[in-house]
Amino acid sequence: MKPIRSFLFVPGNKETMLDKAVNAGADALILDLEDSVPPAEKVAARALVARKIPELIAKGQRIWVRINRTAHIYDLDDLLAVVQPGVEGIYISKPWGPEDVHMASCMIAEAESRANLEIGTIKLIPLLETARSMQLCFEIAQIPRVAGIVGATAKNADVGRALKYVWTAEGRESEYLKSRVVMAARAAGKVPIGGIWQQIKDLEGLARASQFDRQLGMAGELALHPMQVETINRTYTPTVDEVAYYQGMVDALAQAQANGRASVMYDGEHIDIAHVKTAHDIIALAAEYQS
Known part of the structure; x- marks a missing residue:
């Protein structure tokens, strides 16, 4: 996979944000159908994202999509809508372990088949947000379709809740987790991805956190807002x-x-x-x- 310094989340229900995101300078966009979309708008967001994908790709933008999870599996309707020519990959949230990632990979294969794409075209990146998935990060990273794994540690978010640590800006409480993700990804020949700095206007804090992640061996970061992209790109680009x-x-x-x-x-x-x-x-x- 060609290196990516910055993955920018873009809410899938906001057409104006999707249009503006191509100007943010991010190496790749994550069109989000999950947490950033209210439940009542998810069906409409899916249709909007499916319609916008060819347009964004035509503008030279690398595209990933984060899909929803249903009660028992990942959302097949999401996959059937967004697995299209030119889409680079799919993000999945909160896998319980390798079993969920294998399941998602099989579902993507089905979507590829229906879209007449070669099996294996669409890559997969899991966000490790459960304690068990973090413990089994190497097993997850070894799955063939997986291009990278995410060891993100946003304040008061899923990872902190799963591990019950107390978040600090310095990040000592999550250093072990991030180092495990880096080692697992590198051992499997995959990409380790860090983040997330959710204090949007604190760019100095973002610069320190991104530099720390790079020092640990991360290859890039998740970004929540376009104003974060320049700082992240600068951090991960050799001077x-x-x-x-x-x-x-x-x-x-x-x-x-x-x-x-x-x-x-x-x-x-x-x-x-x-x-x-x-x-x-x-x-x-x-x-x-x-x-």
Whole structure:
């Protein structure tokens, strides 16, 4: 999956918000049919999102959709409406464990079949919001259709309620959870996603929280409002100085190897091929976001 720094939630029942979201600069939109849509408007929201998807994709926007959960399964009507050509994937909330994610994957396969799409076209990202799904995060991440897993820790939201921790801006209480999500995702070759900072106007707090998530190994964040996108994108994009530093590292080792050495001192540190592999990864990531 091409890197995504920012996933912006957009209420699926608000056509003006759907139209404006393409200008927010988010790497991907999550058209939300779940928590941001009142129960009485869910059917109309489904129809609106289904109608808007081709238009948003035509404008170059990467599209994901968060579907509803019914009493026993995920909402098949939602899936049949939104599984369309060009849709990148589906978000599901509150899976109990791998069983629910497998079930959702099978339901997506059915929707793909009915839409004449190749099976496996539509990716799946679960939001880990139950204690059991967090405990079984690696098992979930290994499921083939899963592209990433979310370890989000919004104040007073599902994760905090499930684990009974007391939220702080510093995030020490959720550091273990997020690190488990990062390790599980990376071990399975998938993407770990962080967030959510729900104090919308506190962009300094968002910058600190996003930087902390990036330090833990997250690849990107969920955003609740367009004003958060720029901060998140900036946090997850290697800076010009970072790229210059790592390019200098690559050049320093290349010079050392030309002189018959396998390591060299660079900027006061001992480096070898392992460090340069990291440098190449960061340089390549910066190039992805510039393309």
